[in-house]
Amino acid sequence: MTQTTPRQPAPALHVVQVTVNGEPRDAAVPARTLLSDFLRDTLGLTGTHVGCGHGTCGACTVLLDGVAVRSCLLFAVQTDGCSITTIEGISPDGTLTPVQQAFQDNHGMQCGFCTPGFVCSLTALLAEDPAPTDQRLTETLDGHLCRCTGYQNIVKAARQAAGREALS
Amino acid sequence: MKPAPFDYRRPTTVAAALTDLSSVAGARVLAGGQSLVPLLSLRLASPPVLVDINRVAGLDLLTTTDSRVHIGATVRQATVLASPVAARHLPLVVAALTRVSHPQVRARGTVVGNLCHHDPASEMPAVAVALDAEFTVLGPDGTASTVAAADFFGDQFEVAVPVGGLVTEVSFPVAPPGSGAGFFEVARKARDYALLSAAAQLTVTDGRISAAAVAVTGLGHRPLRMDTVEDALRGAAITADALRAAARLATGDAVPHVNRRSTAAYRTRVLPVAVHRALRAAAAQLEEDR
Numbered sequence: 001m002t003q004t005t006p007r008q009p010a011p012a013l014h015v016v017q018v019t020v021n022g023e024p025r026d027a028a029v030p031a032r033t034l035l036s037d038f039l040r041d042t043l044g045l046t047g048t049h050v051g052c053g054h055g056t057c058g059a060c061t062v063l064l065d066g067v068a069v070r071s072c073l074l075f076a077v078q079t080d081g082c083s084i085t086t087i088e089g090i091s092p093d094g095t096l097t098p099v100q101q102a103f104q105d106n107h108g109m110q111c112g113f114c115t116p117g118f119v120c121s122l123t124a125l126l127a128e129d130p131a132p133t134d135q136r137l138t139e140t141l142d143g144h145l146c147r148c149t150g151y152q153n154i155v156k157a158a159r160q161a162a163g164r165e166a167l168s
Numbered sequence: 169m170k171p172a173p174f175d176y177r178r179p180t181t182v183a184a185a186l187t188d189l190s191s192v193a194g195a196r197v198l199a200g201g202q203s204l205v206p207l208l209s210l211r212l213a214s215p216p217v218l219v220d221i222n223r224v225a226g227l228d229l230l231t232t233t234d235s236r237v238h239i240g241a242t243v244r245q246a247t248v249l250a251s252p253v254a255a256r257h258l259p260l261v262v263a264a265l266t267r268v269s270h271p272q273v274r275a276r277g278t279v280v281g282n283l284c285h286h287d288p289a290s291e292m293p294a295v296a297v298a299l300d301a302e303f304t305v306l307g308p309d310g311t312a313s314t315v316a317a318a319d320f321f322g323d324q325f326e327v328a329v330p331v332g333g334l335v336t337e338v339s340f341p342v343a344p345p346g347s348g349a350g351f352f353e354v355a356r357k358a359r360d361y362a363l364l365s366a367a368a369q370l371t372v373t374d375g376r377i378s379a380a381a382v383a384v385t386g387l388g389h390r391p392l393r394m395d396t397v398e399d400a401l402r403g404a405a406i407t408a409d410a411l412r413a414a415a416r417l418a419t420g421d422a423v424p425h426v427n428r429r430s431t432a433a434y435r436t437r438v439l440p441v442a443v444h445r446a447l448r449a450a451a452a453q454l455e456e457d458r
């Protein structure tokens with residue numbers, strides 16, 4: 001925002017009405033507000049992390065109408081009328097979901113920055129395909145970067161969540 | 169890192185989209201946003217108006233008519249990959265799309281948007297050129313024309329869409345019975361952009377190759393059809409020797425700075441190798457289907 005010069009008129013605001021984690025939310029934001037910033041800054045849901053901000057890392061992954069997408073590559077205004085699930089809403093009752101439990105059991109995180117993205121992606125995959133092939137699992141994990149774990153424990157967690165033996 | 173301010177339009181009809189696109193010079197189509205939004209966030213582009221076509225009625229159709237499969241402008245890459253129609257009729261499109269980014273990106277990215285973006289490191293332009301894809305391009309006044317893939321791709325990041333115009337669909341011919349498809353890319357990581365990629369589809373009739381379609385991207389600024397390779401294959405028996413000999417004929421002028429990750433000399437060197445591997449993959453698929 002610092003680059004906005006005083007000469008420019010205030011940008012038009014767009015009302016965005018969405019269901020976030022089961023609750024109706026609305027706010028008026030400029031068109032250029034990314035969904036990631038809308039969730040974090042406008043709605044205060046800071047569990048969605050922003051790593052790269054241009055589609056490479058997957059930290060910002062959320063579920064849009066049940067599908068895992070990168071929230072830094074969507075404008076909030078585009079999601080008007082849609083349903084969004086963030087990491088804060090991934091467990092409806094607040095207890096660990098099988099995916100979250102698997103990350104804990106397998107020590108699938110270190111700093112945890114990448115974890116919300118991984119958990120959201122795996123949750124979407126397993127909802128669609130409860131017994132994915134290893135190839136599908138890897139393909140999904142591949143959409144995320146983790147700078148700490150070296151991935152081995154994340155793969156183990158993913159296999160456990162998919163109901164399979166972790167590869168030792 | 170934030171996009172510069174822009175006016176946002178969300179038309180629901182093609183006519184309204186064209187009006188919005190013509191309203192201000194520099195107005196740009198927003199499809200899946202998986203290439204455009206990074207450009208905006210990095211401020212490499214700052215169009216005054218974005219015309220979001222995601223809710224335009226009728227652009228989300230995947231249909232099969234008179235031996236072609238038609239893919240509308242808002243059909244997601246993930247939708248095509250999950251579609252039985254594509255699995256059956258467009259094996260080469262499927263083989264290439266699995267290399268285009270990750271499932272989370274393909275969930276939004278469109279086939280048409282990917283082709284309109286025309287990154288020289290992109291996979292799908294090779295498929296479009298190899299299979300003689302056709303684009304339905306609307307001019308700003310709504311006049312529709314059919315543009316062949318050979319005429320669609322200009323210099324890198326340029327395509328034959330007039331200012332204020334819009335692509336409504338791309339169509340690919342249904343693979344004839346007895347076809348096998350193969351795609352091979354040289355890339356640093358799986359699902360990353362390619363340094364060089366080769367697409368091949370072989371059709372075999374009575375033990376001989378009756379049709380061969382081969383093209384590459386990454387060599388220069390636009391996709392390149394490998395005519396000499398195709399000519400060598402047509403009429404040949406499908407043997408390991410024939411594939412190897414034909415692949416050796418793959419040549420083309422490599423442009424030095426297509427990307428920062430490889431030299432022209434390297435890409436020239438791997439060209440016949442990539443073509444050979446694509447051909448082998450196509451032959452292997454034929455073998456499997458038998």
Ligand SMILES: Cc1cc2nc3c(=O)[nH]c(=O)nc-3n(C[C@@H](O)[C@H](O)[C@H](O)COP(=O)(O)OP(=O)(O)OC[C@H]3O[C@@H](n4cnc5c(N)ncnc54)[C@H](O)[C@@H]3O)c2cc1C
Nearest residue numbers: 055199200201202203204269277278281282290335360361
């Ligand atoms: C992490 C990551 C990895 C990626 N890896 C690859 C890869 O390996 N290979 C690859 O090819 N791509 C890759 N991409 C880009 C790919 O995912 C995009 O989906 C695609 O290039 C653009 O399609 P889109 O629908 O998202 O279009 P957008 O980003 O919305 O648009 C792209 C351009 O095309 C124009 N456009 C779009 N639709 C139309 C239309 N109907 N008519 C006229 N103009 C139109 C837009 O104005 C814009 O200029 C990657 C992206 C990310 C984020």
Ligand code: FES
Nearest residue numbers: 051052053058072
């Ligand atoms: S912050 Fe969205 S992909 Fe990195």
Ligand code: FES
Nearest residue numbers: 110112146147148
């Ligand atoms: S745990 Fe630190 S980035 Fe993945």
